[in-house]
Amino acid sequence: MDPKLIKDCVHCGFCLPTCPTYLLWGEEMDSPRGRIHLMKQHTEGTPITPEMAGHFDACLGCMACVTACPSGVQYDRLIEQTRAEVEREHVREPRDRAVRGLVFSLFPYPRRLRLLRPGLGLAARLAPFLERVHPSLGAMAALAPEPGRRQRLPALVRARGPRRAVVGMLTGCVQREFFPQVNAATARVLALEGCDVVIPPSQGCCGALSVHSGRADQAVRFAKRTIRTFERAGVSTVVVNAAGCGSSMKEYADLLAGDPAWARRAKALRTVDLSEYLAELGPVATRHPLEVSVAYHDACHLAHAQGIRSQPRALLAAIPGLRLKEVPDSAICCGSAGTYNLFQPEAARDLGDRKAKSVASTGAELLVSANPGCTMQIAAAMTRAGDSIRVAHTAEVLDASLRGVRL
Structure with missing residues (x-):
């Protein structure tokens, strides 16, 4: 834990109303400033006790506090450093x-x-x-979702019409195996917008789950393999359609800072979210109407960690006939948070139920998210509540519009 980063926190409390666990329990040590206080105690010599580890484990790592903080506290770096320390020192049951x-x-x-x-x-x-x-x-x-029909993607998907760019595409782990239709839609959308899409068949995990859970050595191995894979594929830009993966890949240089050569290679590989890239590229393909009302869910690692909010909304709003509806309290995490809903199931369930009520209040026919974990979490919560709503990724909605097919 970096004492200099800890000192940036002035304990003003702006983070409190944005922190999901503080909203659930009202417990100071389960707020960002409370956890920073515990981090400070540890740097001053206090060992990590089971109770202290519990407060750190209870953090979702959603980064809403980073967005809210007026002092620029880098809580994202602090919690990742702390989790690595917990994994080294704390002996779990x-x-x-x-x-x-x-x-x-x-x-x-x-x-x-x-x-x-x-x-x-x-x-x-x-x-x-x-x-x-x-x-x-x-x-x-x-x-567990009902998995989409398994689809094998070719190593190269050619641009439709004049080629405007060449990009790599991350297929991911959960996205690749449980939501293969999202990757297929992503490749088609990029191709329809004039991109050659390079999809290395040898790629594996990007390391996001590992780095967010304090498993730094595993994260470093996965990061190096991912960089090497796309270097060999000859691409300098990688498009990512999962918020957590994109967030972690954008931080590769920090993860690999201890190895300057690898850090330089990480900086040379540009990572962009799908919506971010399409907004930069600009549209050329025709949008066909989709008569549907859509509730767009802000994935935390897209909105807070990457600062991407307007781009997916603009892409969806540009589709004729589509009616975009805002989800109340959209900045509050749904409870997925990588592996959080597996390791902290009770808190995750409470947050999921809260998010499901907010989504249901929109009256939308379709829930759109840019992260597979969020999709599973909210769909499960909606089912528990007795509500049913179709779910889709931003890429699937764009794909349906560009191809003129029904969702």
């Missing part, structure tokens, strides 16, 4: 260690995730039993 080991032996590995696909349809029915074994296992089963 055997059952919790086993569950964390299971999650991190599965989710960052697309081929292993693929083995889960046949059983995803049964997962919800097994959730009550698995919850008795461990709450995290029950949460994992309850969140």
Whole structure:
């Protein structure tokens, strides 16, 4: 934990109304400034106790406090440093260690995730039993989506019409195996807008889940492999359609700061979110009407970590017939937050239920999100509430409009 970054916090309290866990419990140590106080205690010699680790674990890492802070506190860097310290020093209960080991032996590995696909349809029915074994296992089963039809993407998708750019595309882990239709839609949209899309078949996890959970060594390995993969593919710009992945890839240079050569290679590889890139590129393909009302959900690692809010809204609003509706309290996290809804299922469920009510209040026919975790989290919460709403990624909506097909 960097003492200089800790000193930036003046404990003004602007972060409090934006912090999901403070809103849930009203507990000072479960607010950003409270956690920073605990970080300061640790730098001054206090060991990480189980109670202290619990307060750090309870943080979603949603970065809403970073947006709200008038002093520019880099809480994102602080919580990542702190989580790495927790993983080094804190000894978890055997059952919790086993569950964390299971999650991190599965989710960052697309081929292993693929083995889960046949059983995803049964997962919800097994959730009550698995919850008795461990709450995290029950949460994992309850969140499981019906996987989209598996699609193999070619290594290169050619631009339709005159070529305007050449970009790489990250396929991700959960996105690739549970939401393959999103990657297919992303490639088609980029091609229709004049891009050659390079999709290296050898790519793996970008390291986002690892870095957000304090597993720095694993994150570094994944980051280096991702950089190497796209270097070999001959692209300097990588388009990402998952908010958490894009946020982490944009921070590769900081992650690899201890190795200057790799840090330079990280800086040379530009990462852009899909909506960010399309807004920069400008439209050339014709938008066909979609008569649908859409509630757009701000994924935290898109809105707060990357500062991307207007671009996806502008892209959706430009579709004829589409009616865009704002979700109340959109800045408050839905409770997904990478692996948070697996390791902190009770708090995640409360936040998911809160978000589901906000989404339902819009009366929209379709929920649009730019992160697979958010999609699973909100869909599960809507189901619990007895509401049904179709869900889609921004790329899927754009794809339907550009191709003139129904959603």
